[in-house]
Amino acid sequence: MPATPTLTFLGAAGTVTGSKFHLEHGPASLLVEAGLYQGLAELRRRNWEPLPLDAAALDAVLLTHAHLDHCGYLPRLVADGFQREVVCSAETADLAAIVLRDSAHLQEEDARYANQAGFSKHRPALPLYGAAEVEKTLPLFRPTGFGSATQVAPGVHATLRPAGHILGSATVEIETGGRRVLFSGDLGRDDHPLLRAPAPPPAVDAIVVESTYGDRTHPPRDPDVLADVVRRTVARGGSVLVPAFAVDRTELVLLELHRLRVSGAIPRVPVYVDSPMALAALGVYRRAVQGSSPQLRREARELAAALAGLDLHGVADPEHSRDLNSPTYPCIVVSASGMATGGRVVHHLAHQLPDPRNSVVLTGYQAEGTRGRQLLEGARQVKMHGRYVPVHAEVVQLADLSVHADADGILAWLARAPEPPRTVYVVHGEARAAHALAARVHEELGWVAVVPQQGERVRLD
Incomplete structure (x- = not known):
């Protein structure tokens, strides 16, 4: 039971999928994001590896939005014993139900087809989870409004603000032990055709920011x-x-x-x-x-x-x-x-x-x-x-x-913070993109910016 808030990077560290961040303080244990790995086979295999935490001991899972690389691991977490609340916006709850049911269906169908056609090296091919696990997960969702703090564990409060990425997407600020950390989730573009621009970041001690497009800028719309x-x-x-x-x-x-x-x-x-x-x-x-x-x-x-x-x-x-x-x-x-x-x-x-x-x-x-x-x-x-x-x-x-902010957009969003955080942790990007963004944060904003390693644990004091 850490006396000081700590954060462990269990996913999206040096890669662009699989977001999972474990926040601990005293008896409180929270997971921010529960995403699936996608892409390279070596990354997808991580979906089958047990997480280095007790799923049954988690007080809550907080989601920024309903894309699979942010919410798709939830049914597996429930199968491993998680039984508490999943805190997110109302639209994220609606969309995540759609995404997770589809994910389970596709996994079951892919496993069935692989076994029928005989092209899988697994005998038999199995889904990571199925429809039954999803239906056990959906009742745990707790829709939460934007802009007001809600208690997610004893002494721990979370505030959601619009992130402008997809409908319901949010940044998540968590306050515990007098420390505050902000998770950007996926940030949208200021010129998204449907959604308003992301809300500016509040004053916090640390920011965990995505870097999907951390090494490039979007071309003009054509x-x-x-x-x-x-x-x-x-x-x-x-x-x-x-x-x-x-x-x-x-x-x-x-x-x-x-x-x-x-x-x-x-x-x-x-x-x-x-x-x-x-x-x-x-x-x-x-x-x-x-x-x-x-x-x-x-x-x-x-x-x-x-x-x-x-x-x-x-x-x-x-x-x-x-x-x-x-x-x-x-x-x-x-x-x-x-x-x-x-x-x-x-x-x-x-x-x-x-x-x-x-x-x-x-x-x-x-x-x-x-x-x-x-x-x-x-x-x-x-x-x-x-x-x-x-x-x-x-x-x-x-x-x-693209509905992701590019490198210029992420820098502009960070610069809107009323005061510099102690540290910016750059995640959810391929290694080149994450390091490029971290370098720009340091050079242009003068802030401490690091790209954490998979499994790395840091103090938030």
Whole structure:
């Protein structure tokens, strides 16, 4: 039982996924984030390794938002004995239920398919968790409002503030023993098309900040990139496949397609959203627009127009999804997952990549070791379901659709703090990005900034 607050980095240290941070003070034990590792096989194997803590002794888990690399480990934590509250915003609770159910379904389906096809080296292939573990997890969620402190353990209080990344995303400030630490989660862009800019950081002793884009800046928005690839693909009779994160990215893709269609920049072709998770998330966003959520910009009302104005088709059942593996007419297919690590989009890629008439449009960050990263780096063949598929389709990246703050945006957000923290811990970025951001924090703000190691423990006094 540490007399001084301590923080241990159990994930997202030197890598861009798997966020987990263990905060201890006296008898209090908290986990901030419970994310899955994605990408490289050596990272994914960490999902199966037991955490160096007693899950049953945790007082609470706090989530910044509902993306899988921040909440996807929760059902495994529950299977290991966690039974207390999961504190997050109301929208994060709604979206996490969608994300976790989909995650369990995909894991069970992938394990079933691997055993049936015989391409897994595990005998039998097993999911990390299934639907039963998810249903035990969801009743633990405790939705919490923004801006007011809530007790999460004896003598420990947490305050959520909007982070502008996806609907419900938050920064999390924790106060214990007279010390305060702020977790950025994933920070959004000041010019997010739907969400308001992240709330500025308060005065704290330490900041744990993400660095996904810590070594680069986003290019200026250029709608011609998407318009051009759609026109080219339709002209040659192909289909446009857009791997997109089901939460937030799908909404932005549809919004951009609507704007291009209204302006006449692209022809009217069918648009399919082939992801039950994305369709469910669209419902959460639609309700937020209808309810005039204070997280949203006024322009967010255009999302409703986009959903009504496009030749839009939601695909929920597997049979109609299979029909989109090889479309016989020009169309646009938006399908999860965004980095092509799993889900229906993998089946679409397996069928569509060999055809040079088709295009694949990558819309966000592609982590090391993912199929999306391989395609982005020019791979001429990609392994899927135990066999290699040739890449003849056109591959295009839309870097300007990212909903992460870039290096300049993160620095600007940090600089809004009313006073310097003692230390900035740079996490949730590949090593090069994290070290580049830490260097800029030191050079431009004059603050102590470090990139912690996996498993490293620090004092917060």
